[in-house]
Amino acid sequence: MQERNGPMSLALATSLLAVALLLGPVSPLVSHAAWRPNVPLGLDLYMPVPEDNPLTTEKVELGRKLFSDPILSRNKSLACAGCHDPERAFTDGRPVSQGVLGRKGTRHVPTLVNRGYGISFFWDGRIPTLEEQVLQPIQSAEEMDLTVEEAVSRLKRKRGYRKQFQKAFQREIMGEDLARALASYVRTILSGNSPFDRYLYGDREALSEEERAGLRLFRGKGNCTACHLGPTFTDEGFHNTGIAWRDGELLDPGRFEVTGKKKDQGAFKTPTLREIAQTAPYMHDGSLATLEEVIEFYNRGGNPNPYLDPELRALHLMAEEKKSLLAFLRSLSGTIQEGMPRERLEND
Numbered sequence: 001m002q003e004r005n006g007p008m009s010l011a012l013a014t015s016l017l018a019v020a021l022l023l024g025p026v027s028p029l030v031s032h033a034a035w036r037p038n039v040p041l042g043l044d045l046y047m048p049v050p051e052d053n054p055l056t057t058e059k060v061e062l063g064r065k066l067f068s069d070p071i072l073s074r075n076k077s078l079a080c081a082g083c084h085d086p087e088r089a090f091t092d093g094r095p096v097s098q099g100v101l102g103r104k105g106t107r108h109v110p111t112l113v114n115r116g117y118g119i120s121f122f123w124d125g126r127i128p129t130l131e132e133q134v135l136q137p138i139q140s141a142e143e144m145d146l147t148v149e150e151a152v153s154r155l156k157r158k159r160g161y162r163k164q165f166q167k168a169f170q171r172e173i174m175g176e177d178l179a180r181a182l183a184s185y186v187r188t189i190l191s192g193n194s195p196f197d198r199y200l201y202g203d204r205e206a207l208s209e210e211e212r213a214g215l216r217l218f219r220g221k222g223n224c225t226a227c228h229l230g231p232t233f234t235d236e237g238f239h240n241t242g243i244a245w246r247d248g249e250l251l252d253p254g255r256f257e258v259t260g261k262k263k264d265q266g267a268f269k270t271p272t273l274r275e276i277a278q279t280a281p282y283m284h285d286g287s288l289a290t291l292e293e294v295i296e297f298y299n300r301g302g303n304p305n306p307y308l309d310p311e312l313r314a315l316h317l318m319a320e321e322k323k324s325l326l327a328f329l330r331s332l333s334g335t336i337q338e339g340m341p342r343e344r345l346e347n348d
């Protein structure tokens, strides 16, 4: 992880703020104007947004409404938010997901914070863009189990949606725009401004002594930053920690299904660690119930298997060290923002 120079960034932030204040009153905050979210402290100021789907107030508000509307599921019982609950940092608290009619999935619901920075989606990274990703759960038999066609015709029967889609896209409702609206909303779900971020940006008091010791372990002896690095605490890469391997047996092929490469058997995408205290249970199969169990898992060097990532090895942490590492992980909870920033809503 890169340590940033506190005073420099503060100076930069101040000058950006000054520019924003100067431009504020004269910039045309009209409808359909593309904008970028005000990212919370700690995240990259630049968040990639596809050129053909710029963020607009109308799309984000529409996506936000769709996200919590069960109309997108077969029996109208389950919304995106039913599994990605904003109150639980956009997870559901279950080991594996539960779709319509109680149908069980095979994987744990991941948090959606900061996924706008993602370069591939799902635990195995099989989908390259958010626009493609967001239609998958609607169609999946284990999740919402509805065709995009049926979703569109249901939405067309609602006057409110007809109006909102018209305003956002200036045309009749279609699947592509449903995807664009949902993806736009997901891009606004951001977590930053945690005690860890405030510490990194110069507030030396923001982390306790124990948490600072945990940070040193995270970067040093624990070797966690080999994979959990950068502002979102992930290399966006795929690694075999052995979670999918039980007694020499592979329970989920993971990345192997996408690449067909032997070494990817049981490899999964490195998940973010932001808001980690809120997203139990852990791992792609929800098999570790607590952060204490996760730390024990890494302490013994993961689960042995033929393709275990070379960055994992027994850590021999002492009880005190495990406690500090835990305290540090808990300091990664900050402010979660989603949807339109209030100032923009008031100005629009």
Ligand code: HEC
Residues within 6 Å of the ligand: 067, 072, 078, 079, 080, 081, 082, 083, 084, 097, 098, 099, 100, 105, 107, 108, 109, 110, 111, 112, 115, 118, 120, 121, 122, 123, 124, 130, 133, 134, 135, 137, 138, 142, 143, 144, 182, 186
């Ligand atoms: C039944 C529960 C369930 C519902 C409903 C659901 N999801 Fe998910 N979501 C999951 C699971 C499980 C995964 C991980 C699946 C995998 O990796 O194979 C996931 C993954 C994702 C991801 C990828 C995150 C990442 O880090 O790669 C995004 C984005 C997402 N969902 C958005 C949505 C949206 C938008 C909706 C509504 C249209 C939705 N989900 C509805 C369970 C659900």
Ligand code: HEC
Residues within 6 Å of the ligand: 218, 222, 223, 224, 225, 226, 227, 228, 238, 239, 240, 241, 242, 243, 244, 267, 268, 269, 270, 271, 272, 273, 276, 279, 281, 282, 283, 284, 285, 294, 298, 309, 311, 312, 325
């Ligand atoms: C070799 C890369 C690598 C290293 C090193 C590594 N991790 Fe991970 N981490 C991963 C991957 C990949 C997963 C998901 C594994 C799975 O579900 O199969 C993960 C999952 C996690 C999770 C659960 C996240 C969730 O949302 O379920 C936590 C917490 C975590 N790691 C913390 C740590 C800590 C603390 C360290 C250092 C002691 C560490 N990791 C070292 C790659 C790594």
